[in-house]
Amino acid sequence: MAGLGILLRLRGLSRRTKIVLLVAIVIFLTLIIGVSVGVTKKNKNSNRIARFEDNYNITWAPDHFSMVNGGELVDIMLDKVSGAGFGSINKYLFGNISMQLKLVANDSAGTVTAYYLSSLTDTRDEFDFEFLGNTSGQPYILQTNVYVNGVGGREQRIFLWFDPTADFHTYSVLWNQHQAIFNVDNVPIRVFRNNTALGVPYAYNQGVGIFSSIWNGDQWATRGGLEKINWTYSPFTASYQGFGVDGCIYTGTADSCLTGKNWWDQDQYQTLTSDQLSKLSWVKQNFTVYNYCTDFARYKPPLPECGSDL
Ligand SMILES: *[C@@H]1O[C@H](CO)[C@@H](O)[C@H](O)[C@H]1NC(C)=O
Ligand SMILES: *[C@@H]1O[C@H](CO)[C@@H](O)[C@H](O)[C@H]1NC(C)=O
Ligand SMILES: *[C@@H]1O[C@H](CO)[C@@H](O)[C@H](O)[C@H]1NC(C)=O
Ligand SMILES: *[C@@H]1O[C@H](CO)[C@@H](O)[C@H](O)[C@H]1NC(C)=O
Numbered sequence: 001m002a003g004l005g006i007l008l009r010l011r012g013l014s015r016r017t018k019i020v021l022l023v024a025i026v027i028f029l030t031l032i033i034g035v036s037v038g039v040t041k042k043n044k045n046s047n048r049i050a051r052f053e054d055n056y057n058i059t060w061a062p063d064h065f066s067m068v069n070g071g072e073l074v075d076i077m078l079d080k081v082s083g084a085g086f087g088s089i090n091k092y093l094f095g096n097i098s099m100q101l102k103l104v105a106n107d108s109a110g111t112v113t114a115y116y117l118s119s120l121t122d123t124r125d126e127f128d129f130e131f132l133g134n135t136s137g138q139p140y141i142l143q144t145n146v147y148v149n150g151v152g153g154r155e156q157r158i159f160l161w162f163d164p165t166a167d168f169h170t171y172s173v174l175w176n177q178h179q180a181i182f183n184v185d186n187v188p189i190r191v192f193r194n195n196t197a198l199g200v201p202y203a204y205n206q207g208v209g210i211f212s213s214i215w216n217g218d219q220w221a222t223r224g225g226l227e228k229i230n231w232t233y234s235p236f237t238a239s240y241q242g243f244g245v246d247g248c249i250y251t252g253t254a255d256s257c258l259t260g261k262n263w264w265d266q267d268q269y270q271t272l273t274s275d276q277l278s279k280l281s282w283v284k285q286n287f288t289v290y291n292y293c294t295d296f297a298r299y300k301p302p303l304p305e306c307g308s309d310l
């Protein structure tokens, strides 16, 4: 802007020339500012809706996939020939890892649609969502489980408070060094805390891949295996969107993800807020079908984390 002052003080230029020059400079500056704003916007635009191929690979039955809008939405299918599945290209250690799913509609009895995070190691760490289909009009069950260091056996089952086949809903795990919260549309349905102080191992040193698949689980899934798949309704289709991943990419060592500096590490994510606690208790009271923590025939006494995570 100093340049403008110099220009105005220049002798030997007519008032008219000065005005013309001034206008030219203003136009020039406007263009430059416009272009640089444009670049910023363009960068933002390039933050487009994530597509399947950005973060995921097909791992099972490519011919049972269909990509919509260049992979912004993906359908996977189960028929008599095969189920289908996919997995993330990267592994992650901590983050807010999510997917939007719309489950098999109408008669889905015997089908299982799974969405899970797993290290796939011998000492696997794993967080599971398993959607157990049902006959038409009957409710799905959402089963969750947690494995740490190869040990699972922590099943919980709930009914959902909406029809998961009518629309997309968001299923996510907010996982940091303090807790792993299973959320459904931002309503906590389960928490697995870092209870190392109680001697319970916690998942903190292995990256996990993000996986999903649809398969025939009619040996056990619906009414304990009584309802078999009715292939008249095949193919059974589950739909996915939301392929962005907000997590710390794991490159073989945990250190770079254990800095405590990511947003999900901050204070407000280290324990459940009172709002989250009341939502969690609403879910537990109204929608619980099964909880390993109250299965006293199976675990007597209950596992140590049950006191704090129930
Ligand atoms: C994912 O697919 C790409 C291209 O097909 C391949 O190069 C890569 O190895 C695959 N990654 C995984 C983890 O399977
Ligand atoms: C985690 O991700 C989901 C899906 O994008 C989002 O709805 C939710 O708000 C995120 N959680 C937090 C705490 O930001
Ligand atoms: C489910 O049933 C309804 C009503 O019969 C039908 O309109 C709809 O197309 C069916 N959906 C699927 C995915 O088969
Ligand atoms: C789990 O919590 C304990 C304290 O109880 C802490 O020392 C440890 O660092 C935590 N684990 C991780 C991975 O942060």
Ligand SMILES: *[C@@H]1O[C@H](CO)[C@@H](O)[C@H](O)[C@H]1NC(C)=O
Residues within 6 Å of the ligand: 132, 133, 134, 135, 138, 139, 140, 141, 221, 222, 223, 224
């Ligand atoms: C299916 O519906 C039946 C009858 O309402 C119910 O008992 C069962 O828990 C439902 N879910 C599954 C996965 O079996």
Ligand SMILES: *[C@@H]1O[C@H](CO)[C@@H](O)[C@H](O)[C@H]1NC(C)=O
Residues within 6 Å of the ligand: 230, 231, 232, 233
């Ligand atoms: C499968 O569904 C078809 C069409 O509704 C029905 O006619 C048939 O009885 C069902 N099969 C079984 C084994 O329930």
Ligand SMILES: *[C@@H]1O[C@H](CO)[C@@H](O)[C@H](O)[C@H]1NC(C)=O
Residues within 6 Å of the ligand: 282, 285, 286
């Ligand atoms: C949930 O449970 C609470 C306490 O048992 C009860 O007051 C409330 O009416 C229930 N809500 C629903 C939607 O079932």
